[in-house]
Amino acid sequence: xxxxxxxxPVKVVFGRGSVNQLGxxxxxxxxxxxxxxxxxxxxxxxTLDRCIGMLESAGIKHSLLENIMPNPRIEKAYEGIRLAxxxxxxxxxxxxxxxxxxxxxxxxxxFYYDGDTWDFFTMKSEVKKALPLMTVLTVxxxxxxxxxxxxxxxxxxxxxxRAQGHPMxxxxxxxxxxxxxxxxxxxxxxxxVDIISHVLEGYLTSEDENTPLQDGFTESIVKSVIEETRKxxxxxxxxxxxxxxxxxxxxxxxxFTTAGIGRFKFENHLIEHSLSAYHDIxxxxxxxxxxxxxxxxxxxxxxxxxxxxxxxxFGKQSAEDAIISLENFFREINSPTSLSFYKISNLRELTDNxxxxxxxxNLNLExxxxxxxxxKAK
Amino acid sequence: xxxxxxxxPVKVVFGRGSVNQLGxxxxxxxxxxxxxxxxxxxxxxxTLDRCIGMLESAGIKHSLLENIMPNPRIEKAYEGIRLAxxxxxxxxxxxxxxxxxxxxxxxxxxFYYDGDTWDFFTMKSEVKKALPLMTVLTVxxxxxxxxxxxxxxxxxxxxxxRAQGHPMxxxxxxxxxxxxxxxxxxxxxxxxVDIISHVLEGYLTSEDENTPLQDGFTESIVKSVIEETRKxxxxxxxxxxxxxxxxxxxxxxxxFTTAGIGRFKFENHLIEHSLSAYHDIxxxxxxxxxxxxxxxxxxxxxxxxxxxxxxxxFGKQSAEDAIISLENFFREINSPTSLSFYKISNLRELTDNxxxxxxxxNLNLExxxxxxxxxKAK
Numbered sequence: 001x002x003x004x005x006x007x008x009p010v011k012v013v014f015g016r017g018s019v020n021q022l023g024x025x026x027x028x029x030x031x032x033x034x035x036x037x038x039x040x041x042x043x044x045x046x047t048l049d050r051c052i053g054m055l056e057s058a059g060i061k062h063s064l065l066e067n068i069m070p071n072p073r074i075e076k077a078y079e080g081i082r083l084a085x086x087x088x089x090x091x092x093x094x095x096x097x098x099x100x101x102x103x104x105x106x107x108x109x110x111f112y113y114d115g116d117t118w119d120f121f122t123m124k125s126e127v128k129k130a131l132p133l134m135t136v137l138t139v140x141x142x143x144x145x146x147x148x149x150x151x152x153x154x155x156x157x158x159x160x161x162r163a164q165g166h167p168m169x170x171x172x173x174x175x176x177x178x179x180x181x182x183x184x185x186x187x188x189x190x191x192x193v194d195i196i197s198h199v200l201e202g203y204l205t206s207e208d209e210n211t212p213l214q215d216g217f218t219e220s221i222v223k224s225v226i227e228e229t230r231k232x233x234x235x236x237x238x239x240x241x242x243x244x245x246x247x248x249x250x251x252x253x254x255x256f257t258t259a260g261i262g263r264f265k266f267e268n269h270l271i272e273h274s275l276s277a278y279h280d281i282x283x284x285x286x287x288x289x290x291x292x293x294x295x296x297x298x299x300x301x302x303x304x305x306x307x308x309x310x311x312x313x314f315g316k317q318s319a320e321d322a323i324i325s326l327e328n329f330f331r332e333i334n335s336p337t338s339l340s341f342y343k344i345s346n347l348r349e350l351t352d353n354x355x356x357x358x359x360x361x362n363l364n365l366e367x368x369x370x371x372x373x374x375x376k377a378k
Numbered sequence: 379x380x381x382x383x384x385x386x387p388v389k390v391v392f393g394r395g396s397v398n399q400l401g402x403x404x405x406x407x408x409x410x411x412x413x414x415x416x417x418x419x420x421x422x423x424x425t426l427d428r429c430i431g432m433l434e435s436a437g438i439k440h441s442l443l444e445n446i447m448p449n450p451r452i453e454k455a456y457e458g459i460r461l462a463x464x465x466x467x468x469x470x471x472x473x474x475x476x477x478x479x480x481x482x483x484x485x486x487x488x489f490y491y492d493g494d495t496w497d498f499f500t501m502k503s504e505v506k507k508a509l510p511l512m513t514v515l516t517v518x519x520x521x522x523x524x525x526x527x528x529x530x531x532x533x534x535x536x537x538x539x540r541a542q543g544h545p546m547x548x549x550x551x552x553x554x555x556x557x558x559x560x561x562x563x564x565x566x567x568x569x570x571v572d573i574i575s576h577v578l579e580g581y582l583t584s585e586d587e588n589t590p591l592q593d594g595f596t597e598s599i600v601k602s603v604i605e606e607t608r609k610x611x612x613x614x615x616x617x618x619x620x621x622x623x624x625x626x627x628x629x630x631x632x633x634f635t636t637a638g639i640g641r642f643k644f645e646n647h648l649i650e651h652s653l654s655a656y657h658d659i660x661x662x663x664x665x666x667x668x669x670x671x672x673x674x675x676x677x678x679x680x681x682x683x684x685x686x687x688x689x690x691x692f693g694k695q696s697a698e699d700a701i702i703s704l705e706n707f708f709r710e711i712n713s714p715t716s717l718s719f720y721k722i723s724n725l726r727e728l729t730d731n732x733x734x735x736x737x738x739x740n741l742n743l744e745x746x747x748x749x750x751x752x753x754k755a756k
Contacts, residue, residue, distance in 0.1 A: 001555075001621040003393025008386070014638065015381025177379075210618050212605065213626055216598025224590045240588050243379040247638060248591055256634065260392065260625060 030090020408468020476520025
């Protein structure tokens with residue numbers, strides 16, 4: 001096992017109806033918050049009104065920042081910082097999925113920073129201080145509610161990259177599976193792909209082969225997500241399945257499956273982020289396109305790990321079985337498995353972008369390697 | 379899945395040589411610490427001198443509280459509180475195993491309390507504030523380094539019971555597997571029994587059957603600990619095995635395997651604590667006596683969970699297989715499996731004590747049930 005530091009101080013308040021505790025958990029953080037939401041689903045299903053009502057009952061005023069899009073843009077963070085400063089906000093509440101939370105993190109961090117908040121993403125600066133952040137999760141996918149990572153997109157530089165820093169850990173994350181019941185079928189599938197990808201990147205590429213504990217945790221997450229997603233595909237309101245997937249999504253990128261596994265490569269995310277940046281496709285849908293192609297390209301190099309994955313997750317044997325089984329699962333839940341699904345053909349441009357973003361993930365890739373993966377994903 | 383709140387803010391600094399970072403992690407906590415140690419093994423193997431040297435280099439003075447015994451007595455906590463007050467300590471460092479850490483927690487909590495520190499254990503009072511606590515773990519077993527629980531013994535009342543409170547979470551826990559290499563073979567075995575027991579209590583008795591994720595985590599911990607303990611039984615200095623077991627022990631009682639599983643019963647611990655309180659036997663050794671007997675008594679009631687355990691951990695089928703396989707493993711590593719090993723025969727007195735301590739664990743047991751378990755453990 002490798003050396004590591006594990007630290008995750010997020011207080012998770014999980015369960016059906018837990019959103020009703022919003023007021024009591026928010027009150028200690030201040031009397032004025034910036035409330036960040038997405039493109040209106042929380043308005044439509046009344047979650048926004050419920051939350052505002054609870055905040056008001058707890059004596060908390062709010063300013064609203066809305067219209068955060070999937071693949072969130074840094075410009076919205078700038079807007080949020082201006083708003084939070086103008087209204088002297090004490091803290092930020094993210095009510096939404098990963099894009100909303102990531103934007104809220106960038107706002108919380110940018111609030112105290114004199115320079116350009118994008119500096120945290122290009123690694124020109126470190127996050128030293130941030131406003132307290134609370135999250136109320138409505139889409140279980142990115143795991144942002146239980147880590148200190150923010151992924152933002154900059155349209156002017158065509159970059160979708162990440163920042164990380166302890167001050168961006170949410171103080172409290174409310175995980176109420178009831179709030180995820182209205183997520184449509186396609187996005188429910190994409191979310192599961194995302195969760196699986198988060199644990200697989202570490203599991204499949206870590207150099208350390210002596211991590212039985214962590215491997216077991218990952219296998220348990222992947223098996224559970226596959227099984228529970230199948231249930232959701234036939235009944236989107238299966239609250240037990242929503243619950244397991246919600247907790248799996250938070251744990252998947254919380255650091256506990258990777259603690260001790262040493263260095264690993266987040267290559268599928270790197271590649272997918274370029275797809276999203278250019279084509280604005282759902283992140284999970286992009287991942288189900290990239291992962292099988294990436295596996296095919298790495299079938300020889302990572303043979304042992306693929307075999308272990310085939311054995312312990314799918315009850316099969318070979319590296320090939322692992323690739324086929326996972327790709328079949330993506331097909332089964334109607335998550336796309338080829339670039340043609342979105343008519344994506346600008347492979348050269350994508351390769352340029354991937355090569356350019358690679359250093360922000362400490363990845364040193366050969367151009368030919370990236371080209372071959374995109375070719376296999378066609 | 380059941381509702382839960384998960385919160386674990388301990389910063390874990392893990393790995394070979396991580397003890398060398400003691401000074402840099404201790405410095406932010408103050409300039410004067412109470413250093414708590416056990417019965418001298420850290421003196422013998424020079425770990426104490428190394429640690430004192432590092433503290434001094436970091437400008438930190440210390441007062442030493444030594445001779446904490448296994449099954450730690452509350453009197454030593456009183457002594458530590460007096461010492462910490464006398465020397466105006468800013469924080470506490472526990473250098474040792476679970477007994478040392480539990481004592482340090484009681485000291486940290488008692489420091490700010492005007493009443494009797496034992497009140498926290500009898501639930502007469504809650505821990506509101508505590509001195510910051512740092513741990514340097516030398517025995518991987520109890521998991522105390524990554525939770526807010528302290529278990530102490532009171533000889534005058536013949537009680538071994540627990541207190542719990544957020545202020546008792548260690549701020550930093552240094553987990554250096556090199557420090558566990560000198561643990562003798564018998565105690566290495568007992569430690570593994572303890573780790574397994576911590577996850578099994580929840581896994582086997584939780585009322586919620588819809589927890590595939592958590593069950594998988596537990597199965598991974600049990601399987602890994604069994605496998606790595608076997609390696610240690612033939613080579614006590616196997617550092618990879620020591621590493622996996624060390625991290626397993628911290629996670630086992632950190633709350634993450636039990637988050638969402640609902641109510642469960644810590645009956646084996648309740649029963650064992652009475653054995654320890656009367657006969658001063660190692661906690662893990664007591665557990666390997668109690669668990670098989672407890673399983674035999676519960677073979678019908680918990681049939682489904684036993685079968686799952688047999689299947690997923692031992693690759694077998696029946697509830698009976700689960701009991702036999704686990705008992706055989708305890709025998710294989712020479713951890714005792716019957717009361718006769720320690721010539722324990724005061725079953726009536728033990729039953730009285732168990733019945734008396736049960737309410738402190740919110741357990742409501744029938745006397746006949748306890749008697750039958752002890753009878754089966756003879």
